[in-house]
Amino acid sequence: MTKKMSLADWQQQRSDTDTASQTTEHALSAHQGSKTELVYSTEHGRIAPATAAPIKGERYTDGALRIKRETKGRGGKTVLIITGLMGTPAELSALCTDLKKRCACGGAVKEGHIEIQADKREFVAELLQQKGYKVKQAGG
Incomplete structure (x- = not known):
């Protein structure tokens, strides 16, 4: 009772x-x-349950980012692919957004790497170096 x-x-x-x-x-x-x-x-x-954001991307042994130019399967349009980044999906998305704004182009975060829809490899490399990243240009 x-x-x-x-x-x-x-x-x-x-x-x-x-x-x-x-x-x-x-x-x-x-x-x-x-x-x-x-x-x-x-x-x-x-009240949302506290969940840790998964870490995306792979880091190279030398610690440098790779910027690769690619046109395969894109109708001849050039895309820059930035690999070697580590961070949460939110951090990668924020970096991608900043690069897209500065390059005045589109882009996306896919499978732990950033794709920028422009052929501005030197400019992107310079922007990443200003943010403190070590950058290497890979591919043709």
Whole structure:
């Protein structure tokens, strides 16, 4: 048998024993062991589970980035492919966005490397060197 109490009494009892942040932490820790998790709190809004972003890309042994010019399968259009980058998908996306803005062209992040839709290899190499990367031009 459970004891019945009014909402005001229950809220008063909760405010006396816990602060608002402790209540949320308590609710989170109470649900970690169970199959259901707290997904929304009226105080903090939507609660997203903390997930570590996966690291994308491969680093070469010399630590340099490779800038390769490629036209295969692209209807003769030139694309620069920058490989050797390490970082989270968000970091690679931010670098790609900056390069696209400075080169005034399109591009994308695919499979851990950056593709820039322009034939500005020297300019891209200079931009990456200004950001502190060691750069090597690869291919033709």
